[in-house]
Amino acid sequence: MHSTNYRAHAVEFHTMSILVDNEAGVLARVIGLFSGRGYNIESLTVAEIDAEEKLSKITIVTSGTRQVLDQIKAQLDRLVPVRSVSDLTENGDSVERELALVKVAGSGDKRVEALRIADIFRARAVDSTQDSFVFEIVGKTSKVDAFIRLMQPLGLVDVSRTGVAAIARGAEAMPCN
Amino acid sequence: MSSQPMSGAEIILTALKDQGVDVVFGYPGGVTLPIYDEIYKQNALRHILPRHEQGAMHAAEGYARSTGRPGVVLVTSGPGATNTVTGLTDAMMDSIPLVCLCGQVPTALIGNDAFQEADTTGITRHCTKHNYLVKDVGDLARVLHEAFYVATHGRPGPVVVDLPKDVITGFGAYMAPGKVHMKRYSPRTKGDKAGIEEALKILSKARKPLFYAGGGVINAGPEATQRLTELVRETGAPCTLTLMGLGAYPATDRQYVGMCGMHGTYEANMAMHDCDVMVNIGARFDDRVTGRLDAFAPNSRKIHVDIDPSSINKNVMVDVAIVGDAGLVLEDMLAIWKSRQYKLSDKALKDWWKQIDGWRSKRCLDYEQGDDGIKPQHAIQRVYELTRDRDVYVTTDVGQHQMWAAQYMLFDRPNRWMTSGGLGTMGYGLPAAMGAQIAHPDKLVVCVTSEMSFQMNLQELATIREHNLPVKILLCNNAFMGMVRQWQELFYENRYSQSFMERQPDFVSVAEAFGMTGLRADAPSEVDDAIRRMIETDGPVLLDMHVVKEENVFPMIPAGAAHNEMILGPADEEEADLAGGNGMVLA
Incomplete structure (x- = not known):
């Protein structure tokens, strides 16, 4: 009776935006849900977005079949401090950005080449010594990945990434129950 | 302020x-x-x-x-x-x-x-x-x-x-x-009208409909169970209940086909397998109910009413999902079923009931009580039969006795059956009986337990005694962790690892030590008298019923099997070659 549709079994990556009350333990609750039920977290960011209303937004990139993704949304939705959940990938167009700080050490040609590639990627040098740079790069995850990959042979020593922050395109605010 | x-x-x-x-x-x-x-x-x-x-x-x-x-x-x-x-x-x-x-x-x-x-x-x-x-x-x-x-x-x-x-x-x-303003948590209670309309349209065309109701109906309150009963009777369809749902529909009604699931009746599980429209109200497609998922009710369209959106499509994909309180959704369903003058095909319904009656004629819960030892089924069934004229609240522990109680005690009303369904917590029964008796001081509260579950929380006898709670404890004593032993017999070639306790405490003395009446029965001829004495003696009573040691709970759907692969009894068991099967794990 039920769909043998290949889509039902294919693993997809989705970005979910979760609006929560900024109270003690809320992040543990959300993360605990993922670990307790065996869901994946590819990336996670969280910060308060409204100090007056004490609201935080958590952005999670997760993966699973359609059934699992629907479950994740329903499970998140029934947590008491969760005000609303939006599957940005499902709901249409959204903007996703990630910031990375990339430390490259070296000298000579490699140092010049790193600077040149940073320029192409519009990465900014935010720290510099005679034999190192820290670049700041902002973009989609794929762009950040590509930049880091190119830095690898040029003396990459350290990376810090924020994880994905995402927002729906258009004039609408995320609903808040 | x-x-x-x-x-x-x-x-x-x-x-x-x-x-x-x-x-x-x-x-x-x-x-x-x-x-x-x-x-x-x-x-x-x-x-x-x-x-x-x-x-x-x-x-x-x-x-x-x-x-x-x-x-x-x-x-x-x-x-x-x-x-x-x-x-x-x-x-x-x-x-x-x-x-x-x-x-x-x-x-x-x-x-x-x-x-x-x-x-x-x-x-x-x-x-x-x-x-x-x-x-x-x-x-x-x-x-x-x-x-x-x-x-x-x-x-x-x-x-x-x-x-x-x-x-x-x-x-x-x-x-x-x-x-207090609780704006951040406001679960939906009223079901979506369009969904209800669609569900009833599908149901009205069913040729083999089945209602499958669970604990959600009981949680929705007595009105919900009345509405379920009314809707089931209005349609003429059969109704099965989950372990948690017992009492949500009158068990003595003709349209009730018994409990579904691993130790449910043959007719309930075969009806689940063969139905063409399944209406699930307040149940969660638990693995103990569905058996092997890819063989679960393979030819049916499924309607699922649940107050928790995360229950929808969690284990089983459904055709129509209605999120809402079972009582409110059932109220709407009844109203629409009547106003649209829906009616199931008489001919189809007649054929369906004929098929169900065929399954019923297997009499899957029959057992033979000989002269030798007390069959646990018999002991539990007699408690039910000897207390039928009273409003009885029953709690159980976990294991074989729990399944027999679910099979042989019939509940016509909700909130009378307390058991640990999802977690399967041994030690639940005695304290649960204590809580039920405190809530209903004048009612008969029976705790059906076994010697192992009982020992997990027997300290509560002191509390029961202190408050003189007249809880009646039927302890089915087979000196085994019965369900573990049954699985060891069926799936581990009778290697009874750590499931037999040769030395049992003298439970009559235990009862007496706590200041309550202790009774004991060993022979089938003593069963009725012992049960009567247990019921009629004032205050708390423990009846240590020594039952046949190696009795199995049947019927049974082995874990990982389909509903139509049910084992009916010992004769079936030999054919099934269970020990060689795959996926036979207790979990």
């Missing part, structure tokens, strides 16, 4: 009274002493002292399940709180509304490994619907009222409120329940 500031302890007692709480199951300790001092000063709130915090939890569950009202527990910090974890998980799995208040070390000491400190909110986060750590006495009243709201609204469940000692002793304003 109240004009006079109150102490945290006073706020707690006032909030409990304003929430309509009449009984608290609690165990005192260092940090909760100020609350106990307030309890000492008043009479409105009854306090029951169990002999272990786990006993308090299951007693509160028995109270909640038998009344429909939330059960309330009060424990101290550290070990008091950690001892509630099994009860919380049990209530979480079976959707039982509980509010559990835990003492905590003073806020200034939290995180310092203080005496009797445990990270209660951390530990219970996964086994509660929600939990709170109150850090400011000003928030206390609001949080307490919110806790009751969360426990009882939407899909019910346990809520923990962790109360540091300085919050209990601090002073703050009280706030009455009506003033």
